Amino acid sequence: MSRIFAIAWKDLRSTMRNVPALAMMLAAPLALSALLGFAFGGGGNFSISATKVAVADLDAPVFTSSSGVASSSAGQTVVGILKSPQLKDILQVSEKPIAAARRSVDGGKAAAAVIIPADFSSVIFSTSSTTPRTAIELYENPTQGIGGSITESIVDQALLELNGARAAAQAAAAVATANGRSHDQAVQKAIKTFVGQGGSSGVAVVQRPPQLGGKKSKDVGITGLVLAGMMVFFMFFGASNVARTILTEERNGTLPRLFTTPTPRRVILGGKFASTYLTVLAQAVIIVVAGRLFFAIDWGALDVVALLILAAAAVASSLGLLVISIVRTPAQAGAIGAGVYLVLGLLGGSFTGTAQSGTTYATVERLTPNGWLLVGWDRALRGGGAADIVWPVLIPLVFAVVFFALAVFRFRRRFA
Amino acid sequence: MSIVEVQELRKQYDPPKGVLAVDGVSFDIAQGEIFSLLGPNGAGKSTTISMLSCLLHPSGGDALVDGHSVVTDSQAVKEAIGVVPQDIALYPDMSARENLVFWGKMYGLAGGELQTRVDEVLELITLVDRQKDRLEKFSGGMKRRVNIGVALLHKPRVLYLDEPTVGIDPQSRRSILDGILALRDQGMTILYTTHYMAEAQELSDRIGIVDHGAMIAVGTNDELVKIVGEEAHVDLRVDHYLDGMVERWAQVLGVTKAMIDEDHAVLLVQDANEVLPRLFEAAAAAGSRITEVNVTEPNLEMVFLHLTGRALRE
Numbered sequence A: 001m002s003r004i005f006a007i008a009w010k011d012l013r014s015t016m017r018n019v020p021a022l023a024m025m026l027a028a029p030l031a032l033s034a035l036l037g038f039a040f041g042g043g044g045n046f047s048i049s050a051t052k053v054a055v056a057d058l059d060a061p062v063f064t065s066s067s068g069v070a071s072s073s074a075g076q077t078v079v080g081i082l083k084s085p086q087l088k089d090i091l092q093v094s095e096k097p098i099a100a101a102r103r104s105v106d107g108g109k110a111a112a113a114v115i116i117p118a119d120f121s122s123v124i125f126s127t128s129s130t131t132p133r134t135a136i137e138l139y140e141n142p143t144q145g146i147g148g149s150i151t152e153s154i155v156d157q158a159l160l161e162l163n164g165a166r167a168a169a170q171a172a173a174a175v176a177t178a179n180g181r182s183h184d185q186a187v188q189k190a191i192k193t194f195v196g197q198g199g200s201s202g203v204a205v206v207q208r209p210p211q212l213g214g215k216k217s218k219d220v221g222i223t224g225l226v227l228a229g230m231m232v233f234f235m236f237f238g239a240s241n242v243a244r245t246i247l248t249e250e251r252n253g254t255l256p257r258l259f260t261t262p263t264p265r266r267v268i269l270g271g272k273f274a275s276t277y278l279t280v281l282a283q284a285v286i287i288v289v290a291g292r293l294f295f296a297i298d299w300g301a302l303d304v305v306a307l308l309i310l311a312a313a314a315v316a317s318s319l320g321l322l323v324i325s326i327v328r329t330p331a332q333a334g335a336i337g338a339g340v341y342l343v344l345g346l347l348g349g350s351f352t353g354t355a356q357s358g359t360t361y362a363t364v365e366r367l368t369p370n371g372w373l374l375v376g377w378d379r380a381l382r383g384g385g386a387a388d389i390v391w392p393v394l395i396p397l398v399f400a401v402v403f404f405a406l407a408v409f410r411f412r413r414r415f416a
Numbered sequence B: 001m002s003i004v005e006v007q008e009l010r011k012q013y014d015p016p017k018g019v020l021a022v023d024g025v026s027f028d029i030a031q032g033e034i035f036s037l038l039g040p041n042g043a044g045k046s047t048t049i050s051m052l053s054c055l056l057h058p059s060g061g062d063a064l065v066d067g068h069s070v071v072t073d074s075q076a077v078k079e080a081i082g083v084v085p086q087d088i089a090l091y092p093d094m095s096a097r098e099n100l101v102f103w104g105k106m107y108g109l110a111g112g113e114l115q116t117r118v119d120e121v122l123e124l125i126t127l128v129d130r131q132k133d134r135l136e137k138f139s140g141g142m143k144r145r146v147n148i149g150v151a152l153l154h155k156p157r158v159l160y161l162d163e164p165t166v167g168i169d170p171q172s173r174r175s176i177l178d179g180i181l182a183l184r185d186q187g188m189t190i191l192y193t194t195h196y197m198a199e200a201q202e203l204s205d206r207i208g209i210v211d212h213g214a215m216i217a218v219g220t221n222d223e224l225v226k227i228v229g230e231e232a233h234v235d236l237r238v239d240h241y242l243d244g245m246v247e248r249w250a251q252v253l254g255v256t257k258a259m260i261d262e263d264h265a266v267l268l269v270q271d272a273n274e275v276l277p278r279l280f281e282a283a284a285a286a287g288s289r290i291t292e293v294n295v296t297e298p299n300l301e302m303v304f305l306h307l308t309g310r311a312l313r314e
């Protein structure tokens, strides 16, 4: 065991003295994430991580007998639409009092607040001839990327439906009037107003950006996910770097020389496996800590982060070793390895983030270990607990075990 | 008592069509002796060492090292041997000391014993003051010394040295050869390979001459040299009176044969040291002056030439 550690420590130390390797393992993912995170404006469409929306429903339900509509709150209808199961991957809605809703936008905890005014129902259900107007306020943080506009278009859609319902109510009222009921003139005028204005609603969405300055909004989503993707991708290269020393040591004669010492071959290869694993583990820990320090990424619960790092290191090191066990020369290792890792990176969403579940792309991602890891990181970043990452950790570990087993098999045959 | 017994060792790379690098080699090495394998490039020296180090599986035959078979008991063999590979096999980005400590661990040393041995070996290879420098900053000769030092850490019973003096300056070579002799004097058994005739001659208690994977002669230096006869050749030129001088030299004590080869005399003598003064005396008595003398003692070079029809170094 101490000999395994001696070999691992020697390789770790070599890596630490190897500036180009360090640049590739640490500087590249951090720099790329900083660039990409900046390009995406710090939030939004890189991932499908749902937009967080705070809703303040100030609406008072109305009881109007004249409209013929049952007592109801139009505000709750809008809330219901926003919370509908079809939208649960896009919006993550929480109801809050108005002040708290605005605060969560100011604090970066939500991309937008939807504030439904107190007179909302009364306007929606009004049959009055002079169409009253009111507005749903969309309180949005412009630095949060497109999260706000997603919310806006959904609220728009909801209002369109409500206005449609209102038009139908008006029509019903009109029919009633035609049957000899009272104030038919007024109702007719109201309907005309609707039709004449091309169905434009009596309710509009007003946007009001919060005051900038003061507290800087905390960057929750994008950079963390970009960095997670980059980290797993560059861990493949980190692992490959160390695993490749099996080939370079074979060339330089140190591996054959090791085989002439009383240290058994399985211990020597075990040491190489350990150094590969420990190197990428160190790489991941450094990147996660750097992400926290430089980008203020809130990675999530410590146990969840630890599990994800351990699983990622297992996948990266086993794959790196497998590639090395197959190729013959260090040069081949570089070329073939880079190809394999790039394809996996692309398929697994290392550059694009996790796809919306149910899509073909999401299925493809979930065929790769790094795709699963990214799902895990996405959940961790969104505050998921250990229970949420059981599969995103277990499935990569299964990949790792298979890769390790294949690599051991190949190396055994090679160095028998 | 033989500590190494090699029996009909064979190695064919990439059978069935590959090179037959070692073709049924047998020899013994006695406890405490220096045994050299002398042969030209590609003779199969390194391949033999690799099999005796349990690095390569023999295609046939076996060898016992310290009583253990390299085929069936490699672990015990590896504990008994120290191997100095032909090419420097060390970590250039680590210091001399770090290298020694690492390899010491691989030989199963630990703790205080490891540090003590590292200190002793650094002393032995005279690199104490450079121990903290990275190997990549070392000269070729210094690297060679570390390369040897690594194999001494665990005090092996048998040391294999595969051409340890290739490509270094005469001074470093001298210190390495002296070091090897000192190790032998402390009781270590040494298997040495070289293609330098002079090294084999100077170092070895016994020598095996190898060519094309086969052992073509084994013995002490003197035994081998006898293959080409014990007499030295002496070539002589004189300023005049060559015919008369050859007749007179033929009568001199210790000269077994004297003849004329075109413009000079060729004598076979039993001991050049004793005979040469008498040759000069005879020339002076006859009023003739010797202008050139060339003595060729019998040597391994001549043995190799005699046995293979080729020079040792092409």
Ligand SMILES: Nc1ncnc2c1ncn2[C@@H]1O[C@H](COP(=O)(O)OP(=O)(O)OP(=O)(O)O)[C@@H](O)[C@H]1O
Residues within 6 Å of the ligand: B013, B014, B018, B019, B020, B021, B039, B040, B041, B042, B043, B044, B045, B046, B047, B048, B086, B195
């Ligand atoms: N790994 C290998 N695969 C195939 N052939 C090999 C291999 N190693 C050596 N050979 C061949 O085996 C023969 C013996 O090589 P070996 O290295 O044992 O010779 P050597 O006596 O050590 O030569 P040198 O003095 O040049 O070191 C050569 O013909 C060589 O080409």
Ligand SMILES: [Mg+2]
Residues within 6 Å of the ligand: B045, B046, B047, B086, B162, B163
């Ligand atoms: Mg050789």
